[in-house]
């Protein structure tokens with residue numbers, strides 16, 4: 001069975017981020033520009049930290065692609081950390097006499113304390129570097145390959161920011177709107193709400209505080225019949241929720257109406273079924289968010305994720321020194337005030353990787369043509385049913 005798997009490695013201030021994507025069929029047209037386009041989008045957003053002025057994220061394709069097409073071999077990707085040059089002593093691989101002072105005060109909300117307990121770290125820098133959201137640049141690079149695979153099925157994955165700091169957008173997602181949303185500084189479809197979000201971020205930054213929010217990812221054109229109810233881990237919703245909760249700072253996920261469905265009667269939740277000779281089966285609404293019974297319905301897959309505020313506060317919260325256990329203020333270092341727009345782009349990547357893996361498992365194919373052909377044949381069968 002063909003499946004798509006990826007691993008990433010690398011620290012925020014080490015030499016580079018590295019990713020290996022295994023299971024991509026051969027013959028998929030792919031070049032660095034397609035990947036760089038998403039890396040650039042991940043660096044967008046009002047409220048991002050100064051690191052985004054240092055980095056100009058571009059991918060180095062190290063394996064698995066020849067003359068602009070995948071070969072079926074593992075795809076190896078790398079993204080340089082330009083800032084690494086400023087962290088040579090901190091991130092030295094070899095033993096050095098120039099070791100810097102350890103970080104000993106965990107930041108509430110980050111991986112610092114649980115990471116130190118898990119890995120026995122007496123210098124939180126070991127934890128901070130790998131737990132950093134910087135790693136998501138590698139995931140976005142892998143997601144760009146998955147996006148190309150989904151393109152073979154006629155599926156496009158987009159995202160937008162729904163809320164930041166309690167300010168909620170009032171404009172529903174549309175394919176045209178989502179195509180243009182990168183032009184908004186907060187990747188929000190509602191211009192008025194975007195202005196309010198910007199003010200809220202500026203105010204939080206002035207207070208040394210941070211803001212989170214909600215983003216929505218929509219996969220248009222994903223084929224029906226992917227996923228299954230026969231086992232919990234094959235339910236498409238379970239895989240999507242896991243993918244999104246694997247992004248740093250994500251604390252909640254919902255599909256379709258999500259939590260709102262809990263407060264409505266079934267007569268206002270379930271999408272009635274219709275049929276026509278021209279288009280076959282359809283639904284009168286998409287409250288299910290494109291997934292029913294753990295299986296894709298063919299309607300847009302709609303997922304939303306709740307992102308907690310960035311955990312590094314310039315006005316630090318209370319914490320405890322790891323050695324003395326003295327009550328002190330939490331560690332502070334450069335960070336973002338708000339990264340919800342970037343998290344939405346990461347959300348696109350992990351949704352694309354999840355859907356591409358599920359579709360490959362469903363339709364198979366060691367070449368792009370076999371994969372696309374099998375999906376088309378299934379679509380033909382459905383149209384005849």
Ligand code: EPS
Nearest residue numbers: 012049051131132133134310334335336
């Ligand atoms: C980030 C890079 C990091 C942070 C941020 C996101 O760079 P640096 O630590 O050098 O500033 O700015 O990471 C976090 C805020 C976090 O809490 O992990 C990036 O490239 O996305």
